[in-house]
Amino acid sequence: MKQIADNHVYAVVMAGGSGSKLWPLSRKKSPKQFLHFFDGGTMIRKTVERIAGAVRMENIFIITGKQHWLLVNESLPDFDPGNIIIEPTIRDTATCIALATTFIRKRDPDAVTIVLPADHLVLDEEQFLKTITKGVGLAREQRGLITVGIHPDRPETRYGYIQVEPSVMIGEENDDPADDEIALFRVKTFAEKPDTATAEQFLQSRDFWWNSGVFIWHVDDISREYRRSLPDLFEDMQNVHAFIGTERQDSVIEDVYSWIHPVSIAYGIMEKAEKVYMLAGNFGWTDLGSWDEVIKVGLGLEGRDMDGSEVIMIDSKEVFVRKPHGKAVVTVGVDDIIVVDTPDALLICKAGESQKVVKAVEMMRREPGLEGFL
């Protein structure tokens, strides 16, 4: 796959999430984007390497909270510190994207930006890059907001949904071979994290896709939407824009962040935006949002730990164990369980129910004395 031959293409990797879904491995101090599931590095490292297949390294930015700066540096020691944008506090994705857009707009007012989460798994990297490349071209041609949807296979309530117009704009029905099979739809609505009954309706209607959290747009087009839907945040960022590169940059950002209310890009912008398009993503995607997902994509082997050693199963099946090296685990007469062991915390969970781990994390948040385990 060749890099996109357009010097005005940028990528923003969002890496500020605090992640509790893979507790006890993901913690406040080591969220999912800094976990190591594969050979070759942490999730953030894999994300940066993946997008570097399409975007010049000097045009890739990472945006993270100041408490995670060191972890970014450990994951990517060669990454240009000048391209790491530090947020004083975490104020959700609309704020984080507004700040990153402001930095990129300052550097290049004609930039097309690809926004990506730092903690997702992509199985077919070539198809992913093909989709992104197509999205960049469309963002320039159509001058709208490009989203990437994933065909849903279950009524998942952890995701946002994108409702599309039923007819395909280009792609499937187009016999132009250059378009391959990546279909483009016009977006009708955006529905963030529905309840189960609504998610089931979405699944049946067939017009709804999961939002992968990847966005592509020209900086002018997304700025226009901020001016319309989040005018206060837009004004704050205009102020930041004036001070980028000056010695007051950090204090102005700190100031602005002290009064901003957290808002997500879905609620704050996408649900109200005009001219939104969706590319059908077909590259094997998961956000690894639960231990069941981790197992499903084959990152855990039945009855073994991640390197397949030191787990002995007697009359047990479908047992997934993740544990520190050098510790033996024996299971006797138990089926369908997930065991995740860390030096100070242990999870034992029925397979298929690992989404409920976040409930335990919420309980620990409320319970005095347990915050050290978060």
Ligand SMILES: Nc1nc2c(ncn2[C@@H]2O[C@H](COP(=O)(O)OP(=O)(O)O[C@H]3O[C@H](CO)[C@@H](O)[C@H](O)[C@@H]3O)[C@@H](O)[C@H]2O)c(=O)[nH]1
């Ligand atoms: N820098 C920064 N990054 C952030 C912040 N908040 C979240 N992030 C990063 O932004 C990405 C999305 O995080 P969340 O907003 O916590 O994700 P979510 O609840 O799982 O929902 C989003 O992703 C789903 C797919 O996984 C989508 O389906 C859904 O619509 C939404 O976009 C992650 O990479 C996370 O690290 C922030 O304030 N600052």
